[in-house]
Amino acid sequence: MHLEVPCADTDLLETGLLDSLQLVDLLLLIEEEFGRRISLEAIELDDLRSLTRLAELVCTSAQPTSGRARTPDLRPSPVRPARADA
Helix, strand or coil: CCCCCCCCCCCCCCCCCCCHHHHHHHHHHHHHHHCEEECHHHCCHHHHCCHHHHHHHHHHHEEECCCCCCCCCCCCCCCCCCCCCC
């Protein structure tokens, strides 16, 4: 999934950068990439609105999945600003 956002605090849902299906895909990618399971009980809609909030969610509430031995790097990836001419 490739997504360019102006800043890490951009509301991904309100701006239409992500729809509900893309949001589910993103959560699955996070679980696969970091080897962490995000508890559905731990998720609130506001936690999914921005890259900043998603990173906080992963760091605070994700549980390691079985079968993955590596320690995940939970630092958020750098966000590339959107091009001004786009």
